[in-house]
Amino acid sequence: MALPLYAFVRGDTLGLVVLAPEHESIDELAQRLSRAAAPRVTLEGRLRVLHRGKPVAGVLTVMEAGIRALDRVDLVREADLG
Amino acid sequence: MPLRDEWCDLARKLDWSFSYADERQVYPEALAGTPWLPAQDWRDWDEPFRCTFAEYVLTQHKKEVAFQAVAEAVGRVEDMSRLDPGWLSVVKLHMATLPLAEFAAVIGNLRAARFGRDSAWRMTSLLGALDELRHTQLPLRAMHDLVRWDEQLEWTHRLFHSDDWIAVAGRHLVDELLLGSDAIEFAIGTHFVFETGFTNLQFIGLTSMARQVGDRLFERMLQSIQTDEARHAQIGHPVLKKIIERDPVRAQRLVDKWFWRSFRFFAVVTGFAMDYLTPLAARRGSFKEFVEEWVVDQFQAELDQLGLERPKYWQEFLDALPLYHHMLYASAYTYRATTWFDFVLPGPAERCWLAEKYPQTWPLLAPVWQNIDERWRAAGPGVEWFTHGTTPVSFCNLCQLVLCAGTPAQNSALFVEHAERRYVFCSQPCRELFEAEPERYAQHQGVVERILAGQAPANLLQLLRYFGLSEQSWGRDVRAGDYDFLRERGS
Numbered sequence: 288m289a290l291p292l293y294a295f296v297r298g299d300t301l302g303l304v305v306l307a308p309e310h311e312s313i314d315e316l317a318q319r320l321s322r323a324a325a326p327r328v329t330l331e332g333r334l335r336v337l338h339r340g341k342p343v344a345g346v347l348t349v350m351e352a353g354i355r356a357l358d359r360v361d362l363v364r365e366a367d368l369g
Numbered sequence: 370m371p372l373r374d375e376w377c378d379l380a381r382k383l384d385w386s387f388s389y390a391d392e393r394q395v396y397p398e399a400l401a402g403t404p405w406l407p408a409q410d411w412r413d414w415d416e417p418f419r420c421t422f423a424e425y426v427l428t429q430h431k432k433e434v435a436f437q438a439v440a441e442a443v444g445r446v447e448d449m450s451r452l453d454p455g456w457l458s459v460v461k462l463h464m465a466t467l468p469l470a471e472f473a474a475v476i477g478n479l480r481a482a483r484f485g486r487d488s489a490w491r492m493t494s495l496l497g498a499l500d501e502l503r504h505t506q507l508p509l510r511a512m513h514d515l516v517r518w519d520e521q522l523e524w525t526h527r528l529f530h531s532d533d534w535i536a537v538a539g540r541h542l543v544d545e546l547l548l549g550s551d552a553i554e555f556a557i558g559t560h561f562v563f564e565t566g567f568t569n570l571q572f573i574g575l576t577s578m579a580r581q582v583g584d585r586l587f588e589r590m591l592q593s594i595q596t597d598e599a600r601h602a603q604i605g606h607p608v609l610k611k612i613i614e615r616d617p618v619r620a621q622r623l624v625d626k627w628f629w630r631s632f633r634f635f636a637v638v639t640g641f642a643m644d645y646l647t648p649l650a651a652r653r654g655s656f657k658e659f660v661e662e663w664v665v666d667q668f669q670a671e672l673d674q675l676g677l678e679r680p681k682y683w684q685e686f687l688d689a690l691p692l693y694h695h696m697l698y699a700s701a702y703t704y705r706a707t708t709w710f711d712f713v714l715p716g717p718a719e720r721c722w723l724a725e726k727y728p729q730t731w732p733l734l735a736p737v738w739q740n741i742d743e744r745w746r747a748a749g750p751g752v753e754w755f756t757h758g759t760t761p762v763s764f765c766n767l768c769q770l771v772l773c774a775g776t777p778a779q780n781s782a783l784f785v786e787h788a789e790r791r792y793v794f795c796s797q798p799c800r801e802l803f804e805a806e807p808e809r810y811a812q813h814q815g816v817v818e819r820i821l822a823g824q825a826p827a828n829l830l831q832l833l834r835y836f837g838l839s840e841q842s843w844g845r846d847v848r849a850g851d852y853d854f855l856r857e858r859g860s
Contacts, residue, residue, distance in 0.1 A: 291821055293763050293772075293793060295780045300737055301700035302763040302772030302782050302793075304817055306827070323760035326703040326744055327737045328777075357791045359784060 290349060290356045296324035297363040307349050314345035320362040330364050337361040342368060373421070380421055382489040384408060400484040402553025404616045411611065414487035416603050425496050429503065429597075436593050440511050444586040446518045454711065454847040456582045456651070459575070459642040461521050461710035463587075464508040465528040466638055469536065470543050472529065474501035477547035477555050478601070484552040490604060497601030504594050511586060520841045524709035531837035532825070534707060534816050535637070538769035541813065542634055546627065549809070553608060557620070558627035561605030564598055565671065567631050569663040570639045572598070574653065578643070581651035606675075613675060621677055626805075628680035629798045632664075632689075633768045640694025641701075644723065645713055655726035657690050682798040689774065689796070691730040695723075696773035699737045703758045705844035706833055713847050714741065716854050733777050742855060750851035759829050764815045766792040767799035787811060 289306040296303075303323050307316050317334040324330075335342045336352075338360050343352045354360065387395055398405040420428075449457070478498035485491040512525040528536050546558050572595035579588035612620040636656075643656040654662075665687075672679060680686070698712075705712045715723065715738060724731040741756050748755035763772045763782070774795040775781030783800045785792045787807055794800040803810050819825035825835050833843055 291817075293782065293784075295772075295782065298736065298777045299780075300696040300734070300773055300777055302780055303758075304761045304763045304820075323758070326756050326758050327699060327740055329740055329743075357793075359782065359793075 290354065290358075292354065293357065293359045294320050294323065295359065295361045296320055296328055296330065297361065297367060298328040298330065299324045300327060307354070309350040310348050312345065313343045313347050313349065313352055316349060316360070317345065317362055320360070324362075330362065333365040335363055335365045335368060337363060377419060377421055381419060381492045382487070384412075384488045396484055396486060398551075400480065400551055401486055402484075402551035402555075403619060404553075404612070406486065406611070406615060408486065410615070411487040411490075414490050414607050414611065416489060416493050416607060418600060418603055419489075420493075420496060420600060422496075425499070429499070432593050432596070433503075436507065436589055439589040440586060442585075444511055444515075446515060448586070449515055449518070452584055453582060453648045453651075455646045455648055455713040456584060457519075458710040458712065458844075458847065459578075459646045460584065460587055461524065462638060462641065462646075462708075463571075463575075464512050464522070464525040465709060466535070466539060467508045468505045468525065469529045469539050470547075471501045471504040473540075473543040473547035474498075474559065475505065477501075477550070477559060481552045481555055481604070485556070485604075486552070490556075490608065493601060493604050497604065500597035500601055503597065507590055507594065511590060520839075521709050521711075521844075524842065527837060528709065532816075532819075533709070533836040533838070534764065534769075534771075537816060538637075538764075539634070541769040541815075542630055545809065546630070553612060554623055556604050556608035557612065557623045559605070560602045561609050562624060562627040563631045564602035565605055566628065566664060566668040567635050568595075568598055568602075569667070570635060570643075570656075570659050573663065574659040575639065575642060577653045578647050578651050581653065582648060609675060613677065621681075624672070624677060625681035626802055629682045629686065629802065630768065632686055633693075633770060633799075635660075636689070636694040637697060637770065641698055644694065644726075645698050645715060645719075649719055649722055652722070655723075656694060657726060660690055685796060685798050691727045692733070692776065693774055695727070695730065695734050696775075696777070697771060699734060699741075700762070700771050700773050702846075703741065703756060704762060705846065706753070706757060706829075706838065707836060708844040709838065709842055711845050711847045714738075714745070714850070714852060716852060737777065745850040745852075745855050748850070750855075751849050753845055753849065756846075756850065761817065761820060761827055761829065761832070763793060764817055765795035765799050766813070766815060767794055767803045767810060769813075769815050770795065 289308045292305050292307050294303045294305045305319060305323055307319065313336050317336050321330055321334060338352060338354055338358065392408055475498050478494045478501055481494035482491045482498055485494055508525050512522045516523045550558060572591055576588050576591045609620060640656045643659060669679060701708065702712045744756045764770065765772055772780060772782045772795050781796050783794045783797065785800060788811060792803065794803060816825065820827045826832050
């Protein structure tokens with residue numbers, strides 16, 4: 288099952304709605320978000336997904352990470368994490 | 370006393386006593402407005418400029434004749450085809466949004482003409498309704514014969530009937546302001562805030578730009594509309610003054626709310642026009658400069674005179690002024706097929722101008738446009754899709770505009786749970802306005818809710834059809850990405 292998520296890519300000008308399969312890994316989700324924002328922003332280097340403002344391990348699946356339908360996820364460069 | 374003054378009030382200010390219904394039945398609070406005041410409290414309601422029906426008809430007839438003459442002289446295909454393509458998008462955007470808003474304003478004014486609490490107010494609203502009907506018809510008439518030349522101009526008529534996201538956002542605003550408000554909220558929100566506070570941006574700023582760009586038709590249409598607006602906008606002051614006397618908290622709250630909602634609307638319609646679509650040589654100032662002059666200075670002076678505070682979201686408005694419409698335009702550029710007008714890719718000269726006008730915020734936006742440049746360079750002219758998004762975008766559950774607030778580094782979207790449903794808002798003011806009146810907004814189905822409910826398709830191409838767009842009408846880059854500066858590396 289795919290979950291609709293509100294997605295915000297650092298450096299982008301708008302929020303997107305992406306459909307993320309529950310069993311997709313967080314790293315795959317990061318690539319999905321990156322592609323969705325590609326017309327406006329290109330994030331280089333290792334990317335991290337934030338859920339509730341905190342980084343999520345890339346090996347987890349969307350479901351394992353506790354991400355639910357209509358949650359907010361953010362995509363940032365790992366280098367930009369504090 | 371001149372004869373006119375002897376009989377004028379018989380027509381404009383003639384109230385009567387009710388014999389078989391009481392006043393509260395004739396003017397129920399739900400329609401007449403809060404606070405409900407007895408008729409004697411409204412007796413001193415007065416508009417500064419009085420107009421009889423006969424004078425109205427004569428004046429409007431002259432205006433119609435004058436506009437028709439201009440339309441016949443300079444509103445032909447050969448005239449329009451000489452206009453800058455970016456400016457033509459200004460025309461398409463405004464010609465379509467005017468009927469959508471103005472027709473709702475006809476109904477709003479007619480409701481005020483019935484439920485306004487003083488006869489002079491009702492008479493002025495009646496003339497206002499006739500004004501707004503005219504403002505609905507002017508763009509429809511002016512563009513009608515041009516549709517065969519440019520199919521996008523059909524959206525002058527079509528937008529009103531479509532589920533395009535701009536129509537959804539526009540209707541959400543005007544349905545509440547013009548159809549769903551009681552007579553008091555309508556007078557304050559529409560006449561005082563929207564018309565007195567913001568429409569000068571159109572009537573002074575855009576009229577001046579139309580003249581510069583050589584679009585006499587658009588210039589004359591705005592001038593013709595402006596004289597009507599100036600007359601019926603005067604309803605706002607005396608209503609607001611009365612509410613300030615009796616319920617200053619409500620007066621302030623209505624100004625707070627409609628100031629924020631009006632700003633969001635004008636950021637799209639006027640912000641796009643002034644800072645992107647109008648050719649550089651014809652620009653008379655930036656959107657921010659016009660807002661600073663006509664809203665920050667002039668409107669604030671009016672608030673001071675009335676003893677009102679600055680609108681509650683004043684600081685958020687000032688913070689958003691140099692950024693929000695830029696975020697929205699860059700987003701809309703990469704979703705241009707979702708609209709019925711074309712978009713301009715700002716070139717080096719335009720970007721220098723924007724950097725000069727927005728020194729603090731343009732550096733935040735410049736990387737987005739550089740990214741778009743690179744995509745155009747990689748794909749080449751004509752390959753629109755490579756600089757176009759394919760993923761559905763998210764919309765604010767209050768203003769219904771794309772979640773484009775905050776900065777590129779930190780989008781300010783906020784989430785709220787209400788009645789077991791999650792809502793998202795572009796900003797704190799939109800969130801607060803929703804939370805203040807959830808019963809008014811909670812059931813609305815925006816574009817995303819329609820997609821999730823299966824009422825609208827998630828696939829972008831199919832969504833364009835749902836919006837009512839076709840390959841002949843959807844928006845493109847005005848030059849299909851064929852810009853000299855894109856061919857010059859390192860520009």
